[in-house]
Amino acid sequence: MAHYSRIGVLVIDCQGENIADATEFWARALGVTGKVDADGKYAVLADCKGYPKVLLQSVSHAPRIHLDIETDNQQAEAARLQSIGAKLVERHPKGWLVMQAPSGHRFCLVNPQGDDFPGDARRWED
Amino acid sequence: MAHYSRIGVLVIDCQGENIADATEFWARALGVTGKVDADGKYAVLADCKGYPKVLLQSVSHAPRIHLDIETDNQQAEAARLQSIGAKLVERHPKGWLVMQAPSGHRFCLVNPQGDDFPGDARRWED
Numbered sequence: 001m002a003h004y005s006r007i008g009v010l011v012i013d014c015q016g017e018n019i020a021d022a023t024e025f026w027a028r029a030l031g032v033t034g035k036v037d038a039d040g041k042y043a044v045l046a047d048c049k050g051y052p053k054v055l056l057q058s059v060s061h062a063p064r065i066h067l068d069i070e071t072d073n074q075q076a077e078a079a080r081l082q083s084i085g086a087k088l089v090e091r092h093p094k095g096w097l098v099m100q101a102p103s104g105h106r107f108c109l110v111n112p113q114g115d116d117f118p119g120d121a122r123r124w125e126d
Numbered sequence: 127m128a129h130y131s132r133i134g135v136l137v138i139d140c141q142g143e144n145i146a147d148a149t150e151f152w153a154r155a156l157g158v159t160g161k162v163d164a165d166g167k168y169a170v171l172a173d174c175k176g177y178p179k180v181l182l183q184s185v186s187h188a189p190r191i192h193l194d195i196e197t198d199n200q201q202a203e204a205a206r207l208q209s210i211g212a213k214l215v216e217r218h219p220k221g222w223l224v225m226q227a228p229s230g231h232r233f234c235l236v237n238p239q240g241d242d243f244p245g246d247a248r249r250w251e252d
Contacts, residue, residue: 005157006156006176006177007136007156007177007180010133010136010193012229012231014229014230015229015230021228021229022227022228022229025210025211025212025227025228025229026227026229028210029195029207029210029212029227030132030133030248031131031248031250049246050132050178050245050246050247051132051133051177051178052176052177054133056229062230063229063230063231064190064191064231065190065191065192065193065231066191067136067191069155081155084151084154084155085151086151086155101148101151101152101155102147102148102151103138103140103141103147103148103151103152103182103189104140104141104188104189105138105189105190105191119176120175120176121176122156122157124157
């Protein structure tokens with residue numbers, strides 16, 4: 001058995017409930033299109049050729065950027081990351097895991113986000 | 127005249143002077159190789175296929191991730207970004223500009239970092 005993982009999404013965490021202005025700025029800065037979803041919590045920047053996906057997220061904490069690591073086997077990938085020093089912070093009810101690197105950076109472990117997975121993702125023998 | 131820009135580097139800012147452990151973790155997490163440079167301030171993660179370059183940097187502030195936007199015309203790109211709401215924070219003596227998005231995220235404007243520029247970078251008419 002094997003599983004795959006890669007940096008799947010670069011998430012720009014924006015403080016506050018209104019991410020429309022931030023979405024407009026980042027879309028124009030990167031030369032792409034941005035669309036806030038129906039409940040206003042997320043915005044996907046489309047056409048990010050050459051990048052991982054870029055997503056804006058409404059958060060209550062200070063602005064930051066975090067990585068989503070995409071994997072087709074959360075359990076195996078979480079175990080692998082824990083074996084090299086990451087900690088599991090919480091299991092989000094919507095299905096992703098919040099983890100923390102030894103360097104103090106939080107990141108999420110998410111299911112594959114698109115049809116192009118695994119693409120260039122790394123293969124890990126289980 | 128025209129210039130180009132793109133997300134060039136994803137910089138993992140690590141707090142403290144020793145980034146060897148953080149480099150080892152992130153290299154293993156992403157399945158790539160990492161090498162700390164001679165003065166211990168930076169480490170490049172090699173073989174990040176499908177991603178922008180990933181760099182670790184020793185910093186004195188809390189851990190965070192920031193983006194470096196690569197451009198072949200810093201002056202024109204800074205003016206473009208300022209026209210859509212970014213602020214110039216400082217000009218670093220080593221040649222890059224520190225800027226801040228309206229969303230509060232700091233990022234840097236850097237010269238092209240490799241031979242593959244402009245690649246998929248966006249073209250801006252000046």
